[in-house]
Amino acid sequence: MSLYSVLIGRPLPKSSAGQERLPRLEALPILSSDALSSVAYATEAALGVLILAGSRALSLSLPITLAIIALITVVVLSYRQVIAAYPQGGGSYVVARDNLGRNVGLVAAAALLIDYTLTAAVSLMAAGQAISSLIPSLLHHEVALTLLLLALVGWANLRGLREAGRIFALPTYAFVVMIALLTLVGLHDLVAHHGFRPDPPPLVTSMEPLGLFLILRAFSSGCSAMTGIEAIANGVQVFREPAPVNARQTLLVMGGLLALMFFSVSGMGFLYGIAPDPNVTVLAQIGTKVFGPGTPLLWGLQISTLLILVLAANTAFSGFPLLAAMLADDRCLPRQMAWLGDRLVYQNGIGVLLAGTALIIWVCQGDTTVAVNLYALGVFTAFTLSQLGLLLRWWRQRGEGWQGRMLMNALGASATFVVLVVIIISKFWEGAWTVVIAIPLLVWALAAIRRRHREVAAAMVPDPLIEPLYLAPVEAPVQxxxxxxxxxxxxxxxxxxxxxxxxxxxxxxxxxxxxxxxxxxxxxxxxxxxxxxxxxxxxxxxxxxxxxxxxxxxxxxxxxxxxxxxxxxxxxxxxxxxxxxxxxxxxxxxxxxxxxxxxxxxxxxxxxxxxxxxxxxxxx
CATH class of the missing domain: 3.40.50.620 (HUPs)
Structure with a gap:
């Protein structure tokens, strides 16, 4: 047996493809780890902007959280409709391609490919920083540590879906359980001792005036909680049959968990008067208030947070290869991106994602400061285009209940477009300009590959005017x-x-x-x-x-x-x-x-x- 077979596993027959597909309980952690892990930093991202207007501005965190949860609800319901309309999977790319045109579809695809790569890089770099925070001696080895984590996640995915499901299920559910414990213990403390009157946050002097634009910036930063929502719509093929039904149910469960966990963290942060601290995360501060400093439950919360940040990269490893395979089937990428490997995974797509993520980690030297400003831009571009596509779909079909569906998608498209514009304007000089330039360049490359494939196909069409190919037997060497x-x-x-x-x-x-x-x-x-x-x-x-x-x-x-x-x-x-x-x-x-x-x-x-x-x- 070759070394490759030892590391990756023996080839799987195609007849076992149905067995390699996952039940809902195993698919949920694979496709939802990115979205659920955002609970660890979304509230902190919003507070980090509000604090610029002083301590009193932190009181707006709760209304902003409720607005984001409303947006999450709209987007989740919208993607349930995407799954019903496109049961083969594809998410924003397929919706935009079929309803807005092939070139607009390529914009959605390019945005998602960039977002998946940045998601993997940011999640793993954040996990590396979390480990070095626990063990300071690893501080100077963050890049090597992050690359090691990347190799482990890539190896698990190359072994196949079931292997990844088994590895990733326990840490994801552990994080959900720890947030649930944090909520229950926190509620008991609020009811029995603390009360529901919020503590005043630490006094911080205002650096910027509190205006609409700053509030919108805080809202857009908090919307990092929404990254990864569309992974289930992209990965319908991962589920066991009936795949569309299982995917829709899993998406609803994921959306409910995300909304409840996000509201719990933001609510307790507001009531306990938590303010951003460069040395201690908001979630750790809440855990210290609720569980007490140095307690086993606090360590459990921190370790589960660390693990799910590592696993958040797995959403990208599920979505990127599937999207790349769809693009290859549409002749927008080299055909080998659609080749299914011996372990029934798109191993070429996984390999490209590994290389791209490693490059970003090396360029950023393990620091998330720049990369974190970029990776929400792609997902909100995809959100906006997918909901615009569905809006046009309902208008053209005008089936039963089409007015309500159109209204929901119009609201969602408007909201995500506003967030997209705010992200571009507020974070343009913080690095967002690179994505603004990269998306058109990638669209041009995808279109060029598609055009060349069409030219080659036209050049290779057999001439229908020639006589049948087989001629009279030609004298040929015997044997x-x-x-x-x-x-x-x-x-x-x-x-x-x-x-x-x-x-x-x-x-x-x-x-x-x-x-x-x-x-x-x-x-x-x-x-x-x-x-x-x-x-x-x-x-x-x-x-x-x-x-x-x-x-x-x-x-x-x-x-x-x-x-x-x-x-x-x-x-x-x-x-x-x-x-x-x-x-x-x-x-x-x-x-x-x-x-x-x-x-x-x-x-x-x-x-x-x-x-x-x-x-x-x-x-x-």
């Missing part, structure tokens, strides 16, 4: 068979088949069909292009029990070489060649993997048939 790799019925593939017919008396064109392929239609297209009576030219369709398409083809080649040792076997591989630099990343990826796999098993005769791409106007 020679050719096996042609077919990734699809393209001009490059058919040219490779034609070449194989000139060098061998027995030619087999092999295609590994996936779950979305129709073998009957493939056979009909083959007969139309090649000819129904093709003699010694055969089409072989293989069905793989696993996600890999390389392994079944290699096994077929090995079987033919073993069964017919008297024959010389040539593997013919079609490749498309182009002067376009982008095509090096978009084309022939499976051919490269196939060559390496066949070489490793001992196959030693290959013929590469190169088909040049000619500029062709793409057909929409």
């Amino acid at each position: 020679h068979q050719a096996i042609v790799w077919m990734g699809g019925l393209t001009r490059a593939t058919l040219e490779a088949v034609l070449y194989a017919c000139t060098i061998a008396e027995q030619v087999t064109a092999v295609m590994v069909v996936g779950d979305r392929d129709d073998p009957g239609q493939i056979s009909l297209d083959w007969d139309r292009l090649v000819g129904a009576d093709s003699g010694d030219l055969q089409l072989k369709l293989l069905v793989s029990p696993y996600s890999s398409v390389i392994q079944p083809f290699c096994a077929f080649v090995r079987e033919q070489e073993t069964t017919h040792p008297e024959r010389r076997t040539t593997v013919v591989m079609p490749v498309a060649v182009s002067d376009n630099l982008l095509d090096r990343f978009l084309l022939n990826q499976r051919a490269l993997y196939l060559y390496r796999a066949l070489s490793a098993q001992g196959t030693h005769v290959f013929s590469v048939v190169r088909t040049s791409l000619e500029p062709v106007q793409p057909v929409d």
